[in-house]
Amino acid sequence: MAIPKDARIQLSPEDIPKRWYNIAADLPNLQPMIHPVTKEPVKEEDFKAIFCDDIIKQELSKERYIDIPEEVRDALISLNRPSPLQRAYRLEKYLKTPAKIYFKREDMSPLGSHKGNTALAQAYYNANAGIHTLTTETGAGQWGTALAMVSNLFDIKTTVFMVKGSFMAKPLRKTIINTYGATVYASPSEYTDFGRKVLKEHPETSGSLGIAISEACEMAAKDEHTCYALGSVMNHVMLHQTVIGEETLQQFGIGEIEPDYMIACVGGGSNFAGFTFPFLREKMAGKHKDCEIIAVEPKAAPSLTKGEFKYDYGDTAGMTPLMMMYSLGSQYIPPAIHAGGLRYHGMSPLVSAAFDQHKISAVSYDQTDTFAAGITFARTEGIIPAPESCHALKCAIDKAIECKEKNEAKTIVFNLSGHGLLDLYGYEQALEGTLPKSGSD
Amino acid sequence: MAIPKDARIQLSPEDIPKRWYNIAADLPNLQPMIHPVTKEPVKEEDFKAIFCDDIIKQELSKERYIDIPEEVRDALISLNRPSPLQRAYRLEKYLKTPAKIYFKREDMSPLGSHKGNTALAQAYYNANAGIHTLTTETGAGQWGTALAMVSNLFDIKTTVFMVKGSFMAKPLRKTIINTYGATVYASPSEYTDFGRKVLKEHPETSGSLGIAISEACEMAAKDEHTCYALGSVMNHVMLHQTVIGEETLQQFGIGEIEPDYMIACVGGGSNFAGFTFPFLREKMAGKHKDCEIIAVEPKAAPSLTKGEFKYDYGDTAGMTPLMMMYSLGSQYIPPAIHAGGLRYHGMSPLVSAAFDQHKISAVSYDQTDTFAAGITFARTEGIIPAPESCHALKCAIDKAIECKEKNEAKTIVFNLSGHGLLDLYGYEQALEGTLPKSGSD
Numbered sequence: 112m113a114i115p116k117d118a119r120i121q122l123s124p125e126d127i128p129k130r131w132y133n134i135a136a137d138l139p140n141l142q143p144m145i146h147p148v149t150k151e152p153v154k155e156e157d158f159k160a161i162f163c164d165d166i167i168k169q170e171l172s173k174e175r176y177i178d179i180p181e182e183v184r185d186a187l188i189s190l191n192r193p194s195p196l197q198r199a200y201r202l203e204k205y206l207k208t209p210a211k212i213y214f215k216r217e218d219m220s221p222l223g224s225h226k227g228n229t230a231l232a233q234a235y236y237n238a239n240a241g242i243h244t245l246t247t248e249t250g251a252g253q254w255g256t257a258l259a260m261v262s263n264l265f266d267i268k269t270t271v272f273m274v275k276g277s278f279m280a281k282p283l284r285k286t287i288i289n290t291y292g293a294t295v296y297a298s299p300s301e302y303t304d305f306g307r308k309v310l311k312e313h314p315e316t317s318g319s320l321g322i323a324i325s326e327a328c329e330m331a332a333k334d335e336h337t338c339y340a341l342g343s344v345m346n347h348v349m350l351h352q353t354v355i356g357e358e359t360l361q362q363f364g365i366g367e368i369e370p371d372y373m374i375a376c377v378g379g380g381s382n383f384a385g386f387t388f389p390f391l392r393e394k395m396a397g398k399h400k401d402c403e404i405i406a407v408e409p410k411a412a413p414s415l416t417k418g419e420f421k422y423d424y425g426d427t428a429g430m431t432p433l434m435m436m437y438s439l440g441s442q443y444i445p446p447a448i449h450a451g452g453l454r455y456h457g458m459s460p461l462v463s464a465a466f467d468q469h470k471i472s473a474v475s476y477d478q479t480d481t482f483a484a485g486i487t488f489a490r491t492e493g494i495i496p497a498p499e500s501c502h503a504l505k506c507a508i509d510k511a512i513e514c515k516e517k518n519e520a521k522t523i524v525f526n527l528s529g530h531g532l533l534d535l536y537g538y539e540q541a542l543e544g545t546l547p548k549s550g551s552d
Numbered sequence: 553m554a555i556p557k558d559a560r561i562q563l564s565p566e567d568i569p570k571r572w573y574n575i576a577a578d579l580p581n582l583q584p585m586i587h588p589v590t591k592e593p594v595k596e597e598d599f600k601a602i603f604c605d606d607i608i609k610q611e612l613s614k615e616r617y618i619d620i621p622e623e624v625r626d627a628l629i630s631l632n633r634p635s636p637l638q639r640a641y642r643l644e645k646y647l648k649t650p651a652k653i654y655f656k657r658e659d660m661s662p663l664g665s666h667k668g669n670t671a672l673a674q675a676y677y678n679a680n681a682g683i684h685t686l687t688t689e690t691g692a693g694q695w696g697t698a699l700a701m702v703s704n705l706f707d708i709k710t711t712v713f714m715v716k717g718s719f720m721a722k723p724l725r726k727t728i729i730n731t732y733g734a735t736v737y738a739s740p741s742e743y744t745d746f747g748r749k750v751l752k753e754h755p756e757t758s759g760s761l762g763i764a765i766s767e768a769c770e771m772a773a774k775d776e777h778t779c780y781a782l783g784s785v786m787n788h789v790m791l792h793q794t795v796i797g798e799e800t801l802q803q804f805g806i807g808e809i810e811p812d813y814m815i816a817c818v819g820g821g822s823n824f825a826g827f828t829f830p831f832l833r834e835k836m837a838g839k840h841k842d843c844e845i846i847a848v849e850p851k852a853a854p855s856l857t858k859g860e861f862k863y864d865y866g867d868t869a870g871m872t873p874l875m876m877m878y879s880l881g882s883q884y885i886p887p888a889i890h891a892g893g894l895r896y897h898g899m900s901p902l903v904s905a906a907f908d909q910h911k912i913s914a915v916s917y918d919q920t921d922t923f924a925a926g927i928t929f930a931r932t933e934g935i936i937p938a939p940e941s942c943h944a945l946k947c948a949i950d951k952a953i954e955c956k957e958k959n960e961a962k963t964i965v966f967n968l969s970g971h972g973l974l975d976l977y978g979y980e981q982a983l984e985g986t987l988p989k990s991g992s993d
Contacts, residue, residue, distance in 0.1 A: 114629065118629050123562065124555050188560055189642075191636075219660060221659075223973065260934045264934070286983070289980075290926075290976075490733050491704065493662050493663075494662040495731055532973050535728060535731075539730075
């Protein structure tokens with residue numbers, strides 16, 4: 112038995128993509144963001160209180176490609192980019208499926224997830240603009256960890272508002288964020304007007320991403336050398352994540368891989384967009400015609416499968432622009448699930464538009480099913496996936512079982528957006544049979 | 553600024569070494585193990601109660617090279633081998649040192665440490681021999697996690713005796729081991745005669761590696777289809793870990809790297825041996841004459857720097873053979889430190905012999921200093937090192953500072969034996985300033 116060539120398809124640091132792909136150039140009928148007060152389409156200057164100029168330009172850009180600065184490419188090495196594309200031979204064997212299953216390894220970042228890809232681009236541009244502090248929100252903790260780590264690379268400080276429920280349930284995240292030298296507050300906090308207001312009205316609340324976003328934006332707006340950094344949803348975040356998908360296309364070429372399914376989980380949409388948009392560009396240009404691109408969401412926050420395509424706020428306080436997106440309503444607070452990174456009321460406007468235009472499909476799962484998939488993956492491939500990534504995995508396994516039933520040797524590729532070593536409590540519950548079901552059919 | 557060629561030197565799956573290096577062929581005056589009852593040199597049959605034949609052969613072998621089975625090479629891919637050799641540019645810049653600092657990335661295994669390298673070789677040989685269960689001990693949890701994971705790859709079951717102090721302090725380790733499908737008991741346990749005896753005499757004990765080894769050996773000896781697997785100390789474990797050092801030699805060739813210091817931490821000695829022995833072979837053959845090879849131990853268990861070179865037991869109960877090694881005494885229970893993997897009374901006989909013959913040197917550090925080094929590394933290189941690996945790192949940083957003082961552009965290479973994402977409590981204490989000093993000068 113020789114080592115199969117596609118067991119792991121890896122690239123070299125020089126293969127780190129030289130430009131990001133901006134799908135806003137190729138998706139028709141994109142609706143502009145609307146100013147929350149004037150109700151007019153937002154202009155560059157509307158963002159200046161919270162974003163630096165380069166980020167604003169990228170957010171509003173219709174350019175198809177945007178060059179990745181060499182300093183950012185260099186820093187991507189610290190995130191272990193390019194990440195391997197790996198074949199799940201042992202999982203295939205366990206499932207007795209004729210399907211081929213590949214997965215992209217965003218778990219190999221020292222941060223444990225894909226979040227660093229945009230964190231360091233944002234830190235770079237802000238540092239260049241003379242910003243000394245970035246504020247942000249975090250749900251599960253992945254994004255706050257990412258920004259805390261990369262801000263060191265560009266000599267910038269970070270303040271993280273972490274959804275209180277996660278903050279209490281995951282004290283290790285606080286330790287990691289502090290180890291990287293950043294400050295982290297449980298949200299709602301006493302450090303902002305909006306936080307104090309929420310605490311007064313709902314002193315027992317476990318918080319939400321929407322509330323934490325409001326707090327981070329408020330703090331950024333109040334200091335001219337402080338900006339806000341967002342971990343998902345907005346166009347520039349999707350843009351920065353496309354390094355995942357551009358690498359994947361290179362790896363498809365090397366491995367002569369023609370996927371039938373491209374699968375990723377969605378919360379705000381960034382790992383999905385990063386993984387699939389470069390591929391979708393090729394598909395829109397006439398290639399890969401038969402490939403289905405699937406967004407997998409939790410039943411607890413099913414914005415694509417149960418939400419409405421409408422203008423809505425990105426946060427709870429109504430401070431952000433209104434975005435045309437699939438949403439469960441900006442006041443919706445999803446039930447507690449372990450996949451905190453998917454616990455968001457809305458969906459990236461770019462992902463939403465792609466879904467509305469039937470360029471991608473969507474499916475939702477309960478966490479009891481996704482953790483079971485995660486345990487299977489751990490016992491076959493040896494990797495414990497993040498609760499979020501278990502959603503993509505569960506869908507990939509379902510497709511592989513379908514292939515078995517139909518005896519079809521299809522090719523399934525999913526994005527393993529992160530590992531679960533910092534989110535083990537869900538696995539403990541799953542093993543003990545005490546994992547609560549979340550969401551309904 | 554272009555990406556520097558030595559930012560990350562990576563190899564391909566095909567470059568996974570084809571044979572292990574057995575330093576027993578090259579070290580003179582190695583003393584045989586002595587049977588604990590007969591006091592005669594141990595023979596193959598003496599091990600049959602706890603080890604399978606292939607492992608026994610490797611343990612006693614004087615062959616310089618032993619072929620790595622293709623199944624094992626294939627499985628090493630699942631541990632993300634070959635692992636990269638990376639340059640710590642950001643740490644160098646922070647230290648303002650003219651030294652070059654490289655580190656080998658054993659943290660990139662999904663297990664978070666180097667332990668899988670021998671775990672899967674042992675699981676492979678035992679599965680081939682018809683063994684259905686492996687028993688083992690674990691201190692910090694890295695080794696138990698590794699064996700639990702790889703046993704799935706070869707359809708074998710694992711029972712882990714985890715030192716009670718660690719078991720209580722690190723509940724997440726139990727979750728991981730269970731997620732991989734293995735059983736884990738706090739040691740001393742009620743499941744063995746020796747465990748019951750210890751519990752009766754010392755009901756409040758937090759256990760030790762020596763006690764846990766005794767329990768695992770006892771359970772293996774009582775069932776003919778159960779064998780014991782050891783995570784360090786013995787010759788076959790050192791052998792299996794040499795994939796680290798063989799890869800490193802390939803990477804030195806590619807990067808044209810000539811090290812002045814090779815540094816790794818030591819508990820039982822396996823990551824040190826794996827990283828340095830292939831290099832030491834070259835050094836003994838006349839190359840790399842000026843390179844110093846440094847073993848770094850905790851002041852809490854300073855077997856090389858404070859121990860005695862003598863015959864001693866590997867465990868507390870006196871069930872193992874007597875080994876000629878540096879030891880603090882088999883009854884010595886090291887004080888609690890976060891680097892549980894270094895908390896052992898003895899030292900690999902091969903590492904001990906190399907030290908006795910002045911082929912390597914040794915140094916010890918207190919954990920307050922090693923965690924400070926870990927925090928520096930996290931804030932520069934973005935990786936949170938395992939508490940064990942912080943020992944090697946601390947020594948590398950000290951050498952880099954020396955280089956700064958002397959204005960010498962030396963090359964320092966250390967082994968990052970694992971990441972610290974599962975051992976964050978020590979970092980929390982370090983950040984809060986409540987980390988206890990351990991050991992004395």
